[in-house]
Amino acid sequence: MDAEAYSALAELDLPGVCPLTLEEFEEGDQILLHAKQNRSLLEYYFTCTPCLPLFVLNRCPDVDRITYLDADLFFYADPSAVFTEMGDCSIAIIGHRFSNRLQHLEVLGTYNVGWISFRRDSYSRECLIWWRERCNEWCYDRSEDGRFADQKYLDDWPTRFQGTLVLLHKGANLAPWNLAKYQIGWHADQLWVDDQPLIFFHFHALRRINQWLYDSNMAHYETTLSPLVRNRIYAPYLQTLLQVELDLKALKHLTGHQSLQRHKTVGQSAKTHSFLRHSLSFLYGARHVVKGLLAHQYLLVPKRRTQKEGSKRKDHSPSHLMGRP
Secondary structure, eight states: OOHHHHHHHHHHTOTTOOOOOHHHHHTTOHHHHHHHTTSOHHHHHHHHTTHHHHHHHHHOTTOOEEEEEOTTEEESSOTHHHHHHHTTOSEEEEEOOOOGGGGGGGGGOSEEEEEEEEESSHHHHHHHHHHHHHHHHOOOSSEETTEETTTGGGGGHHHHSTTEEEEOOTTEEEOTTTGGGSOEEEETTEEEETTEEOOEEEOTTOEEOSSSEEEOOGGGGTOOOOHHIIIIIIHHHHHHHHHHHHHHHHSGGGTTOOOOOSSOBOOOSGGGGOTTTSOHHHHHOHHHHHHHHHTTOEEEOOOOOOHHHHHHOOOOSGGGGGOOO
């Protein structure tokens, strides 16, 4: 939601993508603009969440169903199974499904604002207007009086708003907070979550430390980054982020800009270019680093092999994907 992102999307001219300027979105919405004055930028993003689907439904009469997606999702399979599960329901939300050790995190919300679908009908409109009013009133990055950001408001939707469905597909919204709950497998050239295919993963709290190093933050969620998860889930995502960044930098008007990736970059000054000289303990604290090392949570950006390189190599196991470019 800034001029740089809009400019990049406009120049890329991707099929089916209609970029929207922040000015267009905010125009005439005095209540939203007033809320913008009393919260942080992140909190303002949260505040905008219900406003955006409502804006699209009001502006585009041909849109029958709109789905809000967080920016840190990555898809591994066709999401049609999720829409099939939604059926004719008006609203579809998805639970955090916290692992047993993380049940205390439900104070932040039973449901996750990562994927929410709304049909064009009276039930969805009622829900969106109510949600928008609540977020304009209070939407802060803290837990207070049974509220948390834009997310905790979803807790009673299944009983408050008719036509609300809680999605149950295990492969939808796999995330660090529920990864330990499932058996992750690879067979038939596909990732599986127990007995269902992985559709999308939510890369919440992934942090970029420097150009080639990332922190998955798995230790915070009391789980371990297994080789399969590292090489089959994280590696393709990091490869894609790198390729997107390279493509964007190739655009003339972005030459010289730093990364446009959403994930927070930590310590991206010249001093961080040497990992050996400036240890992770300086960036995060010794306790975090030790836990992270035990959880194997740090990742190097995997090398994207060319077709020529791939044809020379007989080893197609995922382990080779983690080599540094």
